[in-house]
Amino acid sequence: MKFLLFPLVLVCLGLPLATSWAAGNSAVRIQVVDENGVPVRDAVVEITPASSSGNEFRFPWRAAMAQKDLAFTPGTLVVAKGSSVAFPNLDRVRHSIYSFSKAARFEIDLYGRDQTRSQSFPATGTVSLGCNIHDMMRGYIRVVDTPYAGMTDHNGIMSVAGVPNGRATVTLWHPRLRSPANESSSSITIAGSLSKKYTVKLK
Structure with missing residues (x-):
């Protein structure tokens, strides 16, 4: 793309x-x-x-990125360093999640509708997400260490x-x-x- x-x-x-x-x-x-x-x-x-100050903080929005209509929703998510992000699958098809980004390298195996997987993000930076099954799916998680x-x-x-x-x-x-x-x-x-x-x- x-x-x-x-x-x-x-x-x-x-x-x-x-x-x-x-x-x-x-x-x-x-x-x-x-x-x-x-x-x-x-x-x-x-x-x-x-x-x-480097104190721990949380954002008011939920640390979650759904998979719906063959897309990551929202397409970009801002989370605090150390957050655990939920990835609920709201589609009728199965999805996987992977990232080769320096800030977070991981792979979540295929899972189905109404199932949720989670991943923690201990390092700041940008995490680009994809799905091994649906190449057009792209998502981004920006991990930050400032509450502002x-x-x-x-x-x-x-x-x-x-x-x-x-x-x-x-x-x-x-x-x-x-x-x-x-x-x-x-x-x-x-x-x-x-x-x-x-x-x-x-x-």
Whole structure:
């Protein structure tokens, strides 16, 4: 399966500090668009503060990727380092799962409808998934070690609150992003009232 490669632009905007947030934290709104200004959906955005504590955390969404209609659903999933991901089979046919990615190399044998298999992901990075029976099936798991991460919506926007003020690294990943490992990183300064626009042009 071939993907068109689009140069992407990352636009990072800060929102004013709300009274309900802890002192020294901010809300960050990130929008991802392509070179034509079209929003890019399902791009993974990670914000890693320089003062990251390394504490364990969980995301509010379920760590699960189903197999339905001969596709991985969702096609991309963001999970915390050390998470165990469930793979329920909702199809009438059997599926297997494999990955040769550096972050996780494994193979799950064939299993049938309404059955579930699980796999743990102890290392950060991108895990590309496939099915030995259905070559067109592709899925991606992005394993992160920061709680300030998520995927862009249909408007190309990812918003997160409670990000510590100060220096941080923003990492953008998308399977069609034309850069090494399909990701790009840049340094930013997060403040309680961040109004400056940060733009990164990618090759």
